[in-house]
Amino acid sequence: MHIPTSYSAPQSGHGAFVTMVRERARSSRRRPRIPEDQVTRMWLREAVPGARFLTTRGAVARIVSVGTPNRQDGPDFLDARIEIDGALHAGPIEIHVHEDDWSAHRHGMDPRYRGVILHVVLYGASRPGAVTGIPTVVLVDALTRPLRSVWADLLADEPSASRFFCAPYAGLIPAVVSDVAMLLAAAQRLERKQRGVAERMDAWTPAVGAEAAASQALYELLARALGYGGNQDAMETLARALPLHVVDAVSQGRESNALAALRLAAGRDARETVPGLRRSLRAHGVRPPVVETHAWRSGRVRAVNGIDLRLGQLAAAVRGLAGLHWLVRLEAALAEQGPVHAAVLPGVFDFLPPVRPAASAAGERSREILLNVIAPFLLAYGRNREEERLCRTASALYHRLHPAPRNAKLDALAAQFTVPSELYGYMQQGLIEMHDGLCVPGLCSECIIGSAMWGAGR
Numbered sequence: 255m256h257i258p259t260s261y262s263a264p265q266s267g268h269g270a271f272v273t274m275v276r277e278r279a280r281s282s283r284r285r286p287r288i289p290e291d292q293v294t295r296m297w298l299r300e301a302v303p304g305a306r307f308l309t310t311r312g313a314v315a316r317i318v319s320v321g322t323p324n325r326q327d328g329p330d331f332l333d334a335r336i337e338i339d340g341a342l343h344a345g346p347i348e349i350h351v352h353e354d355d356w357s358a359h360r361h362g363m364d365p366r367y368r369g370v371i372l373h374v375v376l377y378g379a380s381r382p383g384a385v386t387g388i389p390t391v392v393l394v395d396a397l398t399r400p401l402r403s404v405w406a407d408l409l410a411d412e413p414s415a416s417r418f419f420c421a422p423y424a425g426l427i428p429a430v431v432s433d434v435a436m437l438l439a440a441a442q443r444l445e446r447k448q449r450g451v452a453e454r455m456d457a458w459t460p461a462v463g464a465e466a467a468a469s470q471a472l473y474e475l476l477a478r479a480l481g482y483g484g485n486q487d488a489m490e491t492l493a494r495a496l497p498l499h500v501v502d503a504v505s506q507g508r509e510s511n512a513l514a515a516l517r518l519a520a521g522r523d524a525r526e527t528v529p530g531l532r533r534s535l536r537a538h539g540v541r542p543p544v545v546e547t548h549a550w551r552s553g554r555v556r557a558v559n560g561i562d563l564r565l566g567q568l569a570a571a572v573r574g575l576a577g578l579h580w581l582v583r584l585e586a587a588l589a590e591q592g593p594v595h596a597a598v599l600p601g602v603f604d605f606l607p608p609v610r611p612a613a614s615a616a617g618e619r620s621r622e623i624l625l626n627v628i629a630p631f632l633l634a635y636g637r638n639r640e641e642e643r644l645c646r647t648a649s650a651l652y653h654r655l656h657p658a659p660r661n662a663k664l665d666a667l668a669a670q671f672t673v674p675s676e677l678y679g680y681m682q683q684g685l686i687e688m689h690d691g692l693c694v695p696g697l698c699s700e701c702i703i704g705s706a707m708w709g710a711g712r
Contacts, residue, residue: 285377287551288405289484293376294330294349295408296393301374307391310353313339315372315389321347326450328366336372338389345371353379356386358546359491365457380548440684444652447630448637451475455638458497465578466499468635473498473575475627480564482619484551489564492520495544496535502572504534513569518542520550520565581632581644588650624655625679655679 288296298320301307305317321334329346336343346369350356353375361367373390394401451471458467474493481489496519505512514531517523521543535542550561574580629652636644656679664682 286402286405288351288376290349290351290487292405292408293351293374293393296376296404297349297374299408300393300396307396309338309389309391310378311389313389315391318342325446327453329370334371336389338371343371345369347372347374350375352377352548353386353390353392354546354548355487356388358549359487360495360544362386364494435688436681436684438684439687440652440680443683443687444630444633444648444680447626448633448648451631451634452638455634462497462499464638468631468638469575469578470498471634472578472627472631473571475631476571476575476623477568479623479627480567485561485564488520488545488549488551489568491545491549492516493568495519496540498572498575500535500538500540501569503538504531505569505572507573509569509573512572513566516565516569517562519544520561521545521547522550522562522565581647584651585643585647588647588654621655621679624651625683629655652683653678653680 301317301320303317303319307315307317309315316337318335318337319333321331324330324332324346330349331347334345334347336347346367348356348361348367348370350359350373352358353373355375356362356373361370370388373386373388374393375390376393378390378392378395397404454471454474455464455467458470461467462470474490477493478486478490481487496516501512501515504515511528511531514523514527515535518527518531519535519540519542532542552561629648632644632648632651636642636646636648664685668685
């Protein structure tokens with residue numbers, strides 16, 4: 255609960271205090287459903303150096319530095335510096351839509367979130383028990399304009415797919431430079447993702463052993479990937495709180511039992527669908543539900559992205575993930591040279607969304623999972639076991655997979671740098687990495703295209 259608070263101060267500049275009364279939040283039905291990435295952008299607009307915010311406990315938080323975005327698992331920003339009531343704190347910042355998300359995502363039990371110095375949320379807690387001891391800023395209370403107005407401005411300023419800082423000069427850069435930049439960005443993307451897999455494996459190894467930790471890491475990644483459309487965090491939270499070895503044990507090899515366990519733990523089915531299931535889960539330390547009801551997004555989610563359908567796909571994957579038996583089938587499928595079509599892999603990855611013709615959304619999603627989950631996992635797993643064969647398999651899958659269907663964003667990116675319109679999947683990944691990871695102010699010198707431009711005197 256937020257106690258109404260009034261305060262006064264000068265009304266100039268970002269984050270300047272204004273005379274205001276913090277009111278109780280309106281019903282959640284009237285609140286705009288703003289994605290977390292847009293909450294992050296909203297925070298970055300407000301949190302310029304020197305900006306001041308009032309925390310939920312009445313402390314004054316002054317921004318010294320918001321830190322650097324964390325592109326691995328864990329808190330959203332690292333190495334931030336915040337002055338709270340005159341005392342300087344250094345560490346991570348975590349962003350959420352709801353204050354309750356901290357407990358819903360079980361961050362308090364995750365060692366990666368120890369040391370978070372500031373919790374930034376759009377909306378305050380709906381339950382007193384969800385409040386943490388971490389200094390918290392509620393953005394909707396700190397804005398000097400109506401939230402919907404701020405959000406509208408944010409959406410109006412969304413960067414287009416072709417908005418590169420070097421776009422006016424891209425045509426002057428030799429094609430070989432563009433090609434090399436794309437290849438390096440693709441490699442960087444794969445390397446970054448495999449580091450995230452390795453961190454997950456390392457975190458689980460002491461508790462369950464190296465092999466089970468590898469399966470658990472893949473299970474978490476797949477759960478997150480299947481949560482596309484707004485339920486990524488909730489699905490990952492479920493996979494962490496209901497580990498693979500537990501759901502495999504209580505399901506006794508039956509997919510229907512695995513689905514019942516996932517639904518019960520997710521708070522989607524309070525009934526005892528399998529005799530003794532709730533008791534069996536509690537015996538393994540799992541007390542359903544493990545995901546708060548509000549953490550699931552169902553509004554404006556298409557039927558094909560429905561929560562229960564995704565839980566069913568995750569349940570179908572449990573047996574295949576537990577033993578990593580699909581590795582042998584994958585190596586056989588990659589034995590032939592040339593491009594690899596996702597359509598030849600359904601027997602290998604029968605836990606993926608159905609692979610249909612290239613134009614289908616399901617086929618595109620399967621390829622994204624292969625590129626962003628399976629290939630990074632194989633690379634991390636191969637390095638962990640020091641098996642070069644597995645690393646080569648990961649590279650073959652990543653570099654030979656047929657691309658996803660073309661879309662406006664990828665066409666715009668390809669046009670900017672005159673790369674072939676018919677791309678392999680990893681080339682698309684490289685373009686996305688260039689746009690999302692490198693094309694930001696201050697990083698031009700780290701991009702081979704930017705370096706080439708400055709070397710040419712542009």
